[in-house]
Amino acid sequence: MSREIRITPSILNADFSQLDNEIKRIADVSDLVHLDVMDDVFVPNFTFDFEAAAAIIATSVLPVDAHLMVANVDEIAVQYAEIGCSSVTIHAEATRDIPQTLKNIRTAGSRSSLGIKPNTDISDYEHVIDDVDMFLIMTVEPGFGGQSFMHEMMDKVRRTRILIGDRPIWLQVDGGISMKTIEYALDAGADTFVVGSAVFNAPDPAAMVVSIRQFATSHGSK
Numbered sequence: 304m305s306r307e308i309r310i311t312p313s314i315l316n317a318d319f320s321q322l323d324n325e326i327k328r329i330a331d332v333s334d335l336v337h338l339d340v341m342d343d344v345f346v347p348n349f350t351f352d353f354e355a356a357a358a359i360i361a362t363s364v365l366p367v368d369a370h371l372m373v374a375n376v377d378e379i380a381v382q383y384a385e386i387g388c389s390s391v392t393i394h395a396e397a398t399r400d401i402p403q404t405l406k407n408i409r410t411a412g413s414r415s416s417l418g419i420k421p422n423t424d425i426s427d428y429e430h431v432i433d434d435v436d437m438f439l440i441m442t443v444e445p446g447f448g449g450q451s452f453m454h455e456m457m458d459k460v461r462r463t464r465i466l467i468g469d470r471p472i473w474l475q476v477d478g479g480i481s482m483k484t485i486e487y488a489l490d491a492g493a494d495t496f497v498v499g500s501a502v503f504n505a506p507d508p509a510a511m512v513v514s515i516r517q518f519a520t521s522h523g524s525k
């Protein structure tokens with residue numbers, strides 16, 4: 304089996320006082336940078352408002368994979384696409400009109416992505432598959448970095464891989480991914496890996512990204 308692997312480090316556990324530099328540290332070895340936007344409503348944590356996120360996106364040396372953990376995301380999601388994010392993830396639980404918002408994200412020039420929390424079933428969203436460029440299966444409850452990987456999500460990842468079939472849709476997992484856990488997500492069919500604390504708590508974040516990619520690539524080609 305050969306599958307293209309993407310590593311998208313999350314800067315949630317990086318040094319927020321110098322995010323430009325933190326992104327530069329992993330830029331040469333990463334596919335995109337994963338930006339966790341939290342509003343303290345949809346999740347019990349706050350990271351950036353739109354203005355602060357836009358400043359990061361404007362100067363990022365890596366394409367930005369925006370993960371919007373905000374309530375009533377329909378309108379703001381399109382604004383994230385308009386300011387140049389490579390991909391924009393909306394949560395199914397936070398979106399009023401999912402197909403229309405996914406279409407709007409694409410029209411504004413970004414990859415459209417639908418994320419679901421651990422208690423949300425993928426089968427409820429099969430009908431929007433033609434509007435999706437990526438599915439994000441949360442492998443922790445969204446809100447914080449450094450939580451334990453939920454092995455019980457692997458059945459959902461497997462079912463999503465089957466649902467995707469031959470379509471060129473990326474399948475991302477987010478939460479608790481590390482050298483110890485990535486193999487389970489790989490085996491279940493994920494191809495795009497958010498890695499937060501395992502990268503930014505490592506002594507050398509770029510070396511950790513390289514190690515994770517090497518492991519994933521060799522594991523995937525078995």
Ligand code: DX5
Nearest residue numbers: 315445446448449479499500
């Ligand atoms: C959690 C965020 C994740 C987080 C992952 O709600 O969506 O992107 O940064 O961090 P780790 O890899 O530490 O679980």
Ligand code: ZN
Nearest residue numbers: 339370477497
């Ligand atoms: Zn995330």
